Amino acid sequence: MMKIYIIHENDEWTAPLLTALEELNTPYESWHLHEGTVPLDDIPPSGIFYNRMSASSHTRGHRYAPELTSAVLTWLESHGRTVLNDSRALRLEVSKVAQYEALKKHGIRVPKTTAAVGVDALLKAADEFETPFITKHNRAGKGLGVQRFDHVNDFKKAIENHIVEPSIDGIMLLQQYIQAPDSSITRCEFVGGKFLYAVKVDTSEGFELCPADACQIGEQFCPADGTNSDAPKAKFDIITDFSSPLIEKYEAFLTDNGITFAGIEQITDTDGQIYTYDVNTNTNYNPQAEEKANIFGMKEIAAYLNTALLDLKKHSADNSVNKF
Known part of the structure; x- marks a missing residue:
């Protein structure tokens, strides 16, 4: 049976969407990708795949969920499956x-931004960056790594005292404060x-x-x-x-x-x-x-997914008829 497949790593965030899909009687399956396998020699199921992977997954103990999702999306897309928020979207989500x-x-x-890897490179970039500035993680979400610094010396002291938390991917950002x-x-x-x-x-x-x-x-x-x-x-x-x-x-x-x-x-x-x-x-x-x-985002998403699934079923049925 064709259904909606929801790719994610956070049950709490996904729950409102599942409720909205149930109200529409839309068949779905939740794929929680904290850990798992990708059967590359198998053919993926038919359906609509909605990617909701989060850049902040590692803060919930799901360090490699985005990497696993990338492998899954590659598998799905190589078989021509419909992926909403596809592998290009995932690349932007985590960077x-x-x-x-x-x-x-x-x-x-966008705000003026410099990316740096390594403490020495980060300090050198700070010397050349206009103050005030903020720090950010390249792979972020939840405001990870965000701190404001009005003076470069304050930033250097924070680095020395290990107050600036490193990004999970090693890439730190210095950004113009708006x-x-x-x-x-x-x-x-x-x-x-x-x-x-x-x-x-x-x-x-x-x-x-x-x-x-x-x-x-x-x-x-x-x-x-x-x-x-x-x-x-x-x-x-x-x-x-x-x-x-x-x-x-x-x-x-x-x-x-x-x-x-x-x-x-x-x-x-x-x-x-x-x-x-x-x-x-x-x-x-x-x-x-x-x-x-009186407007509800998850209900709008559920309605869009439901329509996409119905369209896919109709297209598949039409193709089956045309074969004869």
């Missing part, structure tokens, strides 16, 4: 460097490669180091978490009348890079310049903001 270079190809402004006058960022959500809605994230509380990555610093601020009222939270508000010339560029960028579902984050500085600084291909949604706006 900020790849994200920024791909965004720039579409005329999308000051948002209203302490907020905007996250644009896309389903089926098309704009769904934008959400404004208030970063005024608890994000002194880097407002630009506020919605990902620590799991207590995860957009998907709407249950723990005791934890400090960012404020998420869906912008009902949002419009931007960047939307068309974002959609072209997504199409060009095999990305069907994503959240793209931007920040506006004091001069009104907009910088795009993150692409999330395993996007999550804030339930409180969606309830208020």
